[in-house]
Amino acid sequence: MKILVLNAGSSSLKYRLFKDLKELVSGQIEHIGEDSGVKNHYEALLQVEKELTFRGQMSFKELDAIGHRVVHGGEKFTEPVKINDNVIEAIKEVSSLAPLHNPANLQGILMMRKLLPNIPQVVVFDTAFHQTMEPEAYLYAIPYELYEKYGIRRYGFHGTSHAFVAKKASKLLNKPLKNLNLITIHLGNGASVCAIKEGKSIETSMGFTPLEGLVMGTRSGDTDPEIPLFLQKVGLNADTVLNKQSGLKGICGQNDMREVEKLALKGDEKAKLAIKIFVHRIKKYIGAYSALLGRVDAVIFTAGIGEHSLLIRSLVCDGLEPMGMILEQERNKKNETFISTDNSMVKLMVIPTNEELEIAHQTEMALRDD
Template sequence: MSNQYVLVINSGSSSLKFAVIDSQTGEAPLTGLGECFGLPEAEISWKYQGEKTVEAISADGNHHQCAFERVVKLLETLSLSSKFVAVGHRIVAGGETFKGTVKVDESVIQEVDRLAELAPLHNKANAEGMRAAMTAFPSLPQFAIFDTAFHQTMPAKAFMYALPYELYEEHKVRRYGAHGTSHYYVSREAAKMLDKSLGESSFITVHLGNGASVSAVKNGECVDTSMGLTPLAGLMMGTRCGDLDPSVIEFLFRKGWEKDEVFEMMNKKSGFLGVSGVTSDARGVLEEMEAGNTRAKLAFDIFTYRVAKYIASYLVALDSLDAIVFTGGIGENSLPIRREILNNLKLLGFVEDEKGNEDARFGNAGLIATSELLGAKALVIPTNEEFVIAQESVALMK
């Protein structure tokens, strides 16, 4: 193996994603995912040299810890633990503290933990993952790559809230965004795909997964994004409500709801799950919709409508538009959802390329629509956050 391999760790609220990846080519001989943590069906799966293995995770103990211990054992079994030169960690919220990649030490871990108030579902797990990796690989340099870093180029008019300015000065209350690593990657790939100079390009990047966000990227820099102080804002998501009138919170308090109960509901019981009443998974929503479930159809309609609204609104942040770029698990694979979003953008002149849309799935990039009115394309580009994390880690080593 090359001496440019990096172990990439993405420790989520209920999952652990990992990969051994070449920072130069993006080749990944080992990829894996521990998921459904906290549920009886918790499992860990991995693919090594094309062969997939799935194991259940014991219901006893901490699923994050069990999964990480299994990853370490797997790396040893496959004789990979001595092959990588660094460990790269995906961290969701860096606030204004971390504006780029940093080397991990205890002070960084403590600050990531403190910043959990900006990403309550993610940063605690991110900090756990860093501590576990520091214990397992004490001699390797480790780096933290922040989802919020790419959005630090937003102008104040985009990231400030219309609240008393003292809240920003004293508590840094502002829009931070998330999924920055993904928006960064696909905007650069889009420029290559269209044979355009990144410094003379305008994209609206649409990351749709269990978490979802939209960004306006002008000349390679983020100028606006849909997530806010925390990843709760913006689009409707798998279990998150997205934008809503803040008075809903006050209303529920007056109805006797407790603070923790309200925020648990907005973060973990809303979105696809809350509206459909069945599932947080977009695939399950589509299946239920096809079976005649009207609430699943409503969830589909709300989601696709809100995505289209955000896309259209971000034309304000750009002087022109070269492409809308779909990515993420839903954005890369869900033909019905992409089709409905494009239907909602007909006023902007987008006409679907039906064959292109059907072909651009399951890891395939492609052109799925064109707007003669705007001179713009709609593209699908599979994201590769792990590749970016590996590249950033090796770059900082040097």
């Protein structure tokens, strides 16, 4: 089965082509609608088809299915669904919860339906994996009617990534996912932690929006709820400050952890501080989620920082030995899959994420079940 996975952003379009779940080609078109010569997503999709044809892969008409990433599914979607008019309307309804992402994601869907009306399309939601959380985990202690009227609750994000690495860990540990308790740590420019009990998400660090939780590239993560109100009182835009000017960038001026580490090695005190704050927050969540899970079989690092920064992994694991999490420094330096010692009660693992492959897999499964 040939499946094209699309991730449409407001001014970009990422794509990957899979055949029988093996990647054939990938690419990205940026600056759509700006000075790139690509006016809109429709033209971008035509360019994707030209690129695939030029590389000798196929034309769109040879596709068996298309899988789309959509950031927010609200409470309506707990699994991937085949696209129809009702699904499109439902995505529009929850777009107010992800105004920067859902409308752009929807553009890719609408344009592809226009180009290929007879090819089945499936949407996979970032929030779906976390819909197994219980009310005590997803509800905030605010007036209940605000949840009923506006849908204010914890949704969680990066669900596709957390689901992928959990399944991969199951294979590597040679144990059914339903028998495993895992803490998955997605560390990129955006970052989140997930507690997975017997294969299901029971808690995650991102909340109503992707702002909550860990320190990120430009996002603050957890803050006192009064801070946004205070920022507004002193004439600052709270959304801009907390989403675009905070996190690593807010502390030391750099949002890329690779650059932060370079500065820290040169003795930059603010870069050192940024790393300490970043690591401290992760440790807090590991401790909290260990308490919720009761038993932890593995802690998994993934995404850009998690997969490549041996320094961050080392600092995060330092001091966790009493919890049965013992890092083996040489394995960590070699970036091995298992970076814990042989006698570590909890396995420490590095698993590269592949959200597009997970979308392709879920697309295939959704069509088989249809």
